[in-house]
Amino acid sequence: MKKNIAIVMGGYSSEVNISLKSGSVVYKHLNKEKYNTFRVHILKEKWVALDKNNQEYIIDKNDFSFILNGKKINFDCVFNSIHGAPGENGQLLAYFNLLNLKHTSAPFYQMALTFNKRDTLSVVKAYGIKTATSIFLNKGDKIDENSIIEKVGLPCFIKPNNAGSSYGISKVYDKEAILPAIEKAYAEDSEILIESFLDGKEVSVGVIQYKGKTKVLPITEIVSENDFFDYEAKYEGKSQEITPARISPEEKENVEKVAKKVYEILNMSGFSRAEYIFVNNEPYFLEINTVPGLTEESILPQQAQVAGISLEKLFDNAIQEALNK
DSSP: OOEEEEEEEEOSSTTHHHHHHHHHHHHHHSOTTTEEEEEEEEOSSOEEEEOTTOOEEEOBTTTTBEEETTEEEOOSEEEEOOOSTTTTSSHHHHHHHHTTOEESSOOHHHHHHHHSHHHHHHHHHHTTOOBOOEEEEETTOOOOHHHHHHHHOSSEEEEESSOOTTTTOEEEOSGGGHHHHHHHHHTTOSEEEEEEOOOSOEEEEEEEEETTEEEEOOOEEEEESSSSSOHHHHHSSOEEEESSOOOOHHHHHHHHHHHHHHHHHTTOOSOOEEEEEEETTEEEEEEEESSOOOSTTSHHHHHHHHTTOOHHHHHHHHHHHHHHO
C-alpha cells in the first residue's frame, strides 16, 4: 500500500517563498507510483493540504489530518521543506513528535539547537572545531563599538542569531556602520551575532544520512560577485557555485573530516549543509543549515547530482530513512 506523504512548506519567516519553491520541487520529484504525495502549506494564516488541482483542504491540527472526498487522510511521514520557523527551528517537529509522526529532519531539539547560531558554535567549539571570534548581543544590551572592534576587528560580520538565507546580515568596514548593521540584524531577530572576518576560500559541504550511513557529498566552492555570500548571491545568480570545489587534496580531506565530525557532534540526521572558510588549509566552521534549499539550482541538490544521486533518489532516501527510524 502506498504511503501518504505530507510535504510541508511555507513557514512563518522571511524565507516563506524560498520554502514554497523547495517544497514544490520535492513534490515534483517524489515517485507518485510509490507515494501518495500532498503539498501542505504551513502559513501564519492557514494550514492547508493541496490536491493536484491546487484545491485546498483545512488541516486538522489535532492529528495533522484532512478530509478528502469524505475520507480522512492521515500521513505516514512528513517531508520537511520549511526554511526558518517553524520547520527548521524545531517547533513543528516537536508537534510531530507529540503525534508520533515520522519526519525527514533531525529530532526537534537538534533542530532548535542548530538554528541558534550562538549555541551551535558553543557546542562545536567544545569539541575543538575552529570558528571565527564572536560576540553575542540581546536586544537592549549596551553597545560599545570600540569594544566590538577591539575583540573582532574590522571588517566584521553582523547577523541575526536565528535566521537564514542571509537575511539581516551585513559586512561592516568601519565604526560608523556598526550601529546601522546592528539595527538591520535586530529587524530579523532579538538576538544577534558579531563575528570576525575570515579571509579565505569559502566552501559549502552537504552531509546527509544515505542508505543508513553518514555521507559527505561533493564539496561546493562559493565565489560571490558581491562582497559576501548574501541573499542576491544565493538566490539571484550573483555567485558561482563550483562543484566539486577547486581545493587541494589536503583541504578536501580536512573539511570532509570536520564536516562529518560536526554532523555527528550535533547528533544530526536527514539533510544538512554547512559553510566553512579555509584559513591556512584549515576549515573554520561558520554555520549549519538543517533544511537547505532543495530546488534544482540549490547547492545540496547540485552536490547530490555530482555524487550520482538524482533528486528522486535523494528525496526517496530521506523518506525511507525517516520511516526506518
